[in-house]
Amino acid sequence: MLKSRKELDAELDGAARAWLDEALAEAAHDAVRTQVAPDAPGPEATGPYTSPPWELRYAAAGRHCGPEHADSVRSLLLVEARASLPSVTRLYEQGTAAERRAVLLTLHRLGLGDTALPLVEDALRTSDTRLVAAAVGPYAADHLGPHAWRHAVLKCLFTEVPVAAVARLGDRAGGDAELARMLDDFAAERTAAGRTVPEDLRTVLALTAPVGDGTHQAPPRPTAAPAAPAPTEES
Incomplete structure (x- = not known):
């Protein structure tokens, strides 16, 4: 879960807080620069591309603030910089898995519309x-469109990612007959191969039923055999 600036300040030491202050100031400065002159040619238009300072900080977040705080720090930087699609795409494509994860976790806060969907599709x-x-x-x-979203849910089941990670699962799965079929x-494929069916599949399947329709509710689990009576003194 991403932490707020207040939460980070309470957990980071003095050196890390100072580093974060500087990093966020650089991100805010870049946001103002691009807002004042949104159509001005970027550095790549006049020569070799030079990353703005906050993007370099983005990569170094784990080293300065600790890996346990890196997602939250990177997310704050993206939001403070009002990161554009070219920025998030560059950070995603050139980043480590941890840096890519932070981009994905922050996309909904950046006001990019559906333009960043290729990054989600790549991750999936x-x-x-x-x-x-x-x-x-x-x-x-x-x-995500219905077809791609359904396959994202199946991807979670296939890779054993808990479906609790799927945002608004109940809203989107409700009454989805095609998802139920899938x-x-x-x-059926898992059963035929002699493999167990993930319990999360039962959870999602139950959600696909229309309200008041128990057609796709999860089958009951087998009950345990009754316990043997406790031995008496006579035995």
Whole structure:
């Protein structure tokens, strides 16, 4: 879960807080620069591209603030810089898995509309469960089309990413007969191969039923055999 600036200030030491102050100031300065002259040619138009200072800070967040805080720090930088699509695309494509994850976790806060969907789609093609989990967050819930969203849910089941990571799962799965069919097919394939059906599949399948319709409710679990009576003194 991403932490707020207040939460980070309470957990970071003095040196890390000072570093974060400087990093956020650089991000804010870049946001003002691009807002004042949004159509001005960028550095890449006049010569080799030079990353703005905050993008360099983005890559160094884990080193200065600790890996446990890196996602939150990077997310704050993206928001403070009002990162554009070219910026987030560059940071995603050139970044490590951890840097890519932070981009995915922040997309819904950047006002990019559906223009960043290629980044989500790329993450969903990977086998990195950290990226898959980040890719099915609020941005995907808002912008992925029905077909792609259904396959994202199946990707979670296939890679054993908990479906709790899927934002607005209940809203989007409710009454989705096509998703129910795909889940039934997936369960049948697993059973035929002698593999267990993930419990999360039952959870999602139950959500696909229209309100008041128990057609796709999860089957009951087998009950345990009754316990043997406690031995008596006579035995």
